[in-house]
Amino acid sequence: MGKNMINQHYSFIILTHDEEIHLPRLLNSICNLNAAVYILDSGSTDQTIPIAQQFGAQIRQFPFSNHPQQWHHALEHFDIRTPWVIGLDADQILSTELNQLLLDFKDKNYSNIDGIYFNRKNYFKGKWIRHGGYFPFYQLKMFRADKAISDLNEGMDHRFIVNGKTLIWEKGCLIEENLKENNISFWINKHNTYSNLLAKEEIERKLFLRKQILKPLFWGNPDQKRAWLKKLWWQMPLFVRPALYFSWRYIFRLGILDGYQGFLFHFLQGFWFRLIVDVKIREMTKNHEQN
Template sequence: MVSVIVLTKNEENDLSTCLESLSWCDDIHVLDSGSTDKTLEMAQKYEVKTWHHPFESFGKQRNYALDRLPLRHEWVLFLDADEASTKAFQDAVYGAIQSAKPEMAGFYLCWKMILEGKWLKYCDNFPKWQLRLVRMGKVRYTDFGHGQKEGSVEGKIGYIKEPYLHFSFSKGWSQWIDRHNKYSTLEALSRYRNCPPFKSIFTKNKSLRNLALKSWLSKLHGWPLLRFFYAYFLNLGFLEGTQGYIYCVNMSYHEFLIQIKIREIKKGYKG
């Protein structure tokens, strides 16, 4: 009923959890971009199809997968190696597909951010939406920041409210900080060069509204501190204990990095 695509690079520690959670799928494709660890061995252990394509960006990698992989089903689900399905999520996906009318091009999905076994519902401002379940031939992706968003869409997009799990911290904080230092550079470039118009803050499209909010809020001098105050106090992040505090501090620092990198871009920083 649904084909699954998992993008990987050096994901030997996370991939088994992801693939085990997808035992309900009969067409799983791992698209690797040059792993040097045991990622491909892990994928072969689960007898899923493996492919290779050099990584340029998440948007281009997803488009390549849609264009070039021999997908069995009309509907395609994208999950990352540090993400996992649940039985409730599986049922929600099946239900959405079975009831989807011909004009439906895809569905926005949301996730539960998990840190040390705790769901960061308040700190991570649940739910956040990404277009991860698409109908073949109806959706093209484009890049924004370190990730992607929908580009052209032929049809309507719905919402599946049952979340999947996201273990973003599974490789430890050192890896997370190193990765987000790189992500902050991409975010700074996108927010500065591709800032959505201010009116997009008020759109009903939650995905576009989130991009607009991030771009415009990053223009405020005190935004990193405001981000911490909002997430930890106003959004009740303090209820999530030590994990919530650590997450809010690091996300505030991430926003600070984006701001100073936007400043460098404006000044034409050359080192």
Template sequence: MNQIKADISVIILTYNEEIHIERCIKSALKIANRICIVDSFSNDNTFLIANQFKIDFYQNKFINQANQFQWALNNCNINTEWVLKLDADEYFTDDLINEITIKLPLLPDNISGIYFNLRQYYLDKWIKFGGRYPLRLLRLWKFTKGIMEQRLMDEHIKITEGESISFKHDFIHDNLNTLTWMISKHNNYAIREAIAQLNEEFNLSVKDEFLDKKQILKNSTHRTRFFKNVIYSKRLLLFRSLLYFLYRYFILFGFLDGKEGLIYHFLQGFWYRFLVDAKIIEIKHLALKKGINIMQAIEDYSGYKIN
């Protein structure tokens, strides 16, 4: 029996995703009548693999995730009612596919956004504890009712009109790359996260308007942003990363995720956060040593400009 596809365009950003892209496309094809890949000039087999399927393949120079995704929204000639954001290392559970197919056509007109539960795997282990499940992320929205935040890190879709609801079932994040790749990726993330925190501390640009108090208790996107900007950022550099890891691992039962969970929670909850703090200290030291303002120090250190 053929799956009835919804009026959805799925947007997937890629760069050297040959290890994931076939799995991702096959999953997306089960629900969507259009798939748009926006590639950052991959030099592996991403295009050759993707081209075997009925998809639209675009290429654009990468600046950051938010900029690239907004480029996709502006340039992929979206003609469907709904848009879905899917990372190349993600795919849908069968339960979520059925839920989208059944519920989407029946939603009232005032619903403009839909949250899904993110289920994360590491070394084939479902990471259930440490506050990592369920993470509710807004991934499906009406094309004319949402915009992408323009942030260096943790960008999300903001609904401009209407209400949002949550679906019951999960989509899966399962990155198949090595630990070496993961460390390199998070080193780059840490630079951008350090800049984001310095932006908050020194009021370098427009303050975050995404902290909707009404939504903090409803979904993890707002809770995470609130935790980082209002609670975590006010604590002592370096020591706060240790406290956060201990909280995740013991108070939130991360230890129940086994040896895979120990690796995941330690690297993501302590090592990465410690690295962010170290980079903040480096940037401040550079500003003091050279006698320059913090904005110039950020640019000299990272190449990023704060607008």
């Protein structure tokens, strides 16, 4: 693709909030693709907006409530002119292999496809979390602009849904590393907020105020399989399930091989965070019964 040619196949949408540490890294990893970049910001007070402007991105601002709502707003309000959209988080970059796949991408070669799953490599405190079920990890990140929705029945985790045929790119990956999480206080504060959202979501599901849009299928696509596992999770007893989940990740899925950083990640994300959610579910339920 020539330097002066504007990419006619896909555009990027990126969510930001105080991402001056991450945004240059991401935008530099996609700038050779010559694609339009749309950024939905939720009130950054650092240099995020000036950095986005320097790279020629189109910017909108919208107050943050949760990630699914942010993505819904982005898909509804940006004037996308390409048939495909790639939705990225600010702390992600493209691997060299994934960049090449996108350089070679032509819409006509995917006429019967509506969505493409990218693999993801997750880093924590500078360490690739390779085990514990974290790699390979496929996310629907590229989809036809007129065929995708953000799943608003999710309270914290976000996912895109397309009704048509999807495929998985086995080669290449998104590299995800939130450098702000090198400060453990940031990680704890962030996940304390997330635990509120997740506890509230699970209570609402028990009250039938939320329902799964995506059909849970263990042998389905990656999102359908995760939906099946979530359904199983909701049926498990509180306080027992965090211990089972951590054991599954750390022992049976070999998270123990991820070293010191891996222990911290699997324990904090797989046990501590899930335990806090269960405690808050119990507290919220009691408050609701008393009122």
